[in-house]
Amino acid sequence: MNLIKPLNLLVLFLLPLTLISQEDEKFCGTDEYYQDQLDKNPELQKLEQASNDFAEDYQPPMTKNGQKYIIPVVFHVMHTYGPENVDKEKILANFQTLNEDYQKQNSDTQFVRNQFKSLIADHNIEFRLARLDPQGNCTDGIKRHYSENTNSANDNVKREVQWDPNRYLNVWIVGTINRGGRTNIGGYANYPWDKPYKDNDGIVIIARSVDGGDRTLTHEVGHYLGLYHPFQGGCKQWNINSNDEVDDTPMAKNRDEIISSCDGRNTCDLDFPQGQDKPDMLDNFMDYTPCGRMFTKGQKTRSLSYLDPNNANNRAQMVSQSNLAYTGVLDTIQNKKPLAYFDTEEKEICSGDSTQFEQFTCQGIPDSFKWYFQGGEPNVSTKANPQVLYKDTGSYKVTLVVANENGKDSITLKNHVNVIQGKPVSSNPFQANLDSGNLKAKGWRFEQTIPGDTGWQLSSKASSTGTQSLYLNNYNLDRENLSYSVITPKLNLYEPQRIKLTFNYAYASLSNSSTDKMTIEVSNDCGATWKSVANMFNLILKTTDNPVSEDFVPTPNQWEQQVVNFNTVDSGQIFLRFNFITGKGNNIYMDNIRFGYPVGMAERDDQQGQLRLYPNPVQGKLNLSISNVSTGNAQLTVRNMVGQELSRQNVQLNTSTENNFKFNVENLNIQDAGVYFLMLKTEDSRIVKKFNYVK
Incomplete structure (x- = not known):
């Protein structure tokens, strides 16, 4: 009998585990x-010791050729509509990798070192996505949940949603994991004997780990099935006890370094009888290395011991025939009517585009399908997985009817397909008229993290031109990382090197710790993917000198202009998205949104204040004379002809009669000769003057 190993986990968990690559x-x-x-x-x-005792003497029962243990799985994608909202294709690709690894079907077994090849095991375990949820409804085994815990996840996500852990392997996909303040964790799992905490039972992995050949899930499922790390407990004499309770995995020294290559290191020289010593098995999926390519026969036996009902700490109910029927993963289903269920490749498309429908009917096997597509072509189909064209904008319902000799079932999903404007606006330049009309009727869209939440809206509270602006009430949002987007109609980007986006905006932080930001993004595939072309972080975004602790309404002097280039974007038809991400700040306003060829800046005088520049043209030092303005802090900004900010600095105005300054133009971040604008902004005035820089 193997003695219980001393638990030195406080050392072990500090060791780095590279689950895919050193990078x-x-x-x-x-x-x-x-x-x-x-x-x-x-x-x-004590539960762990009892489990180890049972596993040590366990002999798996003989199975028929091709017979496998089947484990039903459900993925809970915990997201805030960011990159952690992993698409289905990535999940399925990683799920396939999991099955290949546990069935010895992974192609990289060819690279296992020769002394270990005879030990490679097929677990005879197959993981299948659940087809029935706990309420008996059809499912594809991938459920998406909005969760503000996703970017600092631990067991908090498990308390939000969990299917019966005795029947399903629950896998939560999150943005980041935070355990003890550490946020670079790829995943963690519950051991089978962790019965007192079964309400937390399952696996948590980060979205970055769900990608094709990544082995994070393979490794954590190993823990879920009772496997330790091969170096658990460090070096011991071979006839005393093994480190990971598995006899055919060589012992290895506890490591405090990242193993990035599959070399022949041997850190324990007493792990087998004399003359039979073996190097560390860096090829093992359960080691701390990116070289994992195998499980051993001993690991297989230990894993299967936890699927045996005689083990007091087992997962046997999960693989029972009754549970496979309960979760809908049996191979054959007889004498049952089908339950209708379907999903769509793209639920939001451009007019003139098609989307692919896929049925996931469960329980009974259907003999016939009949689809009804409101607004689609065709509007009726009898194919199992039809492709449908939508020409006109709108939101449309879809109905699927399935039947066999035992009966029929149907499902209707209202507003399932949202078709947005696919034809670009004809005008170029394009300028948003925020003073009249319904923006949604003109092809504008508004999206937010929480569906139904109040996002961007037209408001007469403030504007830089006209009577209205786009306004987001951020003053009352004491939450972080919520996204509020404004998406333009489709636009023509014919000459990316020349066309600019310009808009006026006003924003104030609520405190010095506010972290609001806004990104300007471009999509050339109807919103399927977005590319950032400008990032306005809090320090750049704010147009006030100090935080504003009350509901922010900008004065005429608290507006700025932003100019965005498209040099890195391919020509074609695009959507623009203004994506504001909350960080406990204050309100933001946008106005005078213009897309097209630049029209340049213009000089602007104040009714009272005066700003004189000389000499003009200037080659070296530029003299400024400022008069008839309020005393105190002021801001001087240099911009080029299209409004791009080149330099900004604060000055102190000490008298209202006349203030004189000298600037070395060569130090103002001006690269080329030409016409530039200098803007003076004080508490109650804003003056813009033009100067010509010559070299």
């Missing part, structure tokens, strides 16, 4: 997580 290092958090559970409930150690 993308992600740590395994399972040991640290288990140590937290032990601290709360020391009785876990």
Whole structure:
């Protein structure tokens, strides 16, 4: 009998685990997580010992050729509509990798070192996406949930949603994991004997780990099935006990370094009888290395012991025939009517585009399909997975009817397909008229993290020109990382090197710790993907000198102009998105949005204040004379002909009669000779003057 190993997990969980590559290092958090559970409930150690005793003497039953243990899986994608909202194709690709690894179907077994090739095991385990949810409804096994915990996740996401852990392997996909303040963790799992905490049972992994051949899920499922790291417990004499409770994995020294190559290192020389010593098995999926390509036969036996109902700490109910029927993953279903269910490749498309429908009917096998597509071509189809064209804008319902000899079922989803404007606006330049009309009727769209939440809206509270501006009430939003977007109609970007986007905006922070930001993004595939062309972080975004602690309404002097280039964007038809991300700041306003060839800046005088520049043209030092303005802090900004800011600095005006300054133009970040504008902004005035810089 193997003696229980001393738990030195406080050392183990600090060791780095590279789960895919050294360039993308992600740590395994399972040991640290288990140590937290032990601290709360020391009785876990007895359950662990009983499990190890059972696994040591376990002999798997003989199975028929091709017979497998089937484990139903549900993915909970916890997201705030960001990159953590992993698309289905990536999840399915990573799920395929998981199955290949546990069935010895992974192609990289050819690179396992020769001394270990005879030990490679097929677990005879197959993971299948659940087809029935706990309420008996059809599912594709991938559920999406809006969660503000996704970017600092731990067991908090499990408390938001969990399917019965005795019946389903729950996998939560999150943005980042935060355990003990560490945020570079790739995933963590519960061990099978962790029964007192079954409400937390499952696996949490980060979205970055869900990508094709990434082995993070393979590794964490190993822990879920009772496997330790091969170096667990460090070096021991071979006839005393093994480190990971598996006899055919060579012992390895506890490591405090990242192993980035599959070399022949041997850190323990007493792990096998004399003359049979073996190097560290860096090829193992459970090691701390990107070289994982195999499980051993001993690891297989240990894993299967937790699927045996005689093990007091088992997951046997999950693989029982009754549970496979309950979760809808059986191979054959007889004498049952089908339950209708479907999904769509793209739920939001441009007019004139098509989208692919896919049925996921469950329970009974259908003999016939009949689809009804409001607004689509065709409007009726009998194909299993039809493709449908939508020519006109609008939101449309879809109905699917399925049947077999045992009965029929139908499902209707209202507003399932949203068709947006596909034809670009004819005018170029394009200028938004915010003073009249309904923007949505003109092809504008407004999106926010929380559907139904109040986002951007037209308002007469303030404007830089006209009577209205786009306004986002951010003063009352004491939450971070919420996204509020304004999307333009489709535009023609014929000459990316010449066309500019200009707009006026006003924003104030609420405190010095506000982190609001806005990105300007471009999509040339009808909103499927977005590319950032400008990032306005808080320090750049704010147009006031100091935070504003009350509901911010800008004065005429608190507006700025932003100019955006498209040099890195391919020509064609595009959508523009103004994406504001909250960070406990104050209100933001936008006005005078213009897309097209630049019209340049113009001089602007104040009714009272005066700004004189000389000499003009200037080659070296530029003299400024400022008079008839209020005393105090002022701001001087230099911009080029299209309004791009080149330099900004603060000055102190000490008298209202006349203030004189000298500037070395060569130090103002001006690169080329030409016409430039200098803007003076004080508390109650704004003056713009033109000067000609010559070299």
